[in-house]
Amino acid sequence: MTFTRRWFCSCRGTPRELAEVERTEDEPTEPVCPKCGATPSSDPRHTITYSDRETWDD
Numbered sequence: 001m002t003f004t005r006r007w008f009c010s011c012r013g014t015p016r017e018l019a020e021v022e023r024t025e026d027e028p029t030e031p032v033c034p035k036c037g038a039t040p041s042s043d044p045r046h047t048i049t050y051s052d053r054e055t056w057d058d
């Protein structure tokens, strides 16, 4: 079982899903909102939210 974390930004009033990004240990990357530029670690307006979805590979 793994978790897929989906990110949303609600700067436009309703949560908008951000594109998934691949994470590597060497170069951590974050999803970024194309509208307001917010990211999970730089979210001055607190519009970023996320939801974890369980996925079963078996």
Ligand SMILES: [Zn+2]
Pocket (backbone or CB within 6 Å): 009, 010, 011, 012, 033, 034, 035, 036, 037, 038, 047
């Ligand atoms: Zn936004």
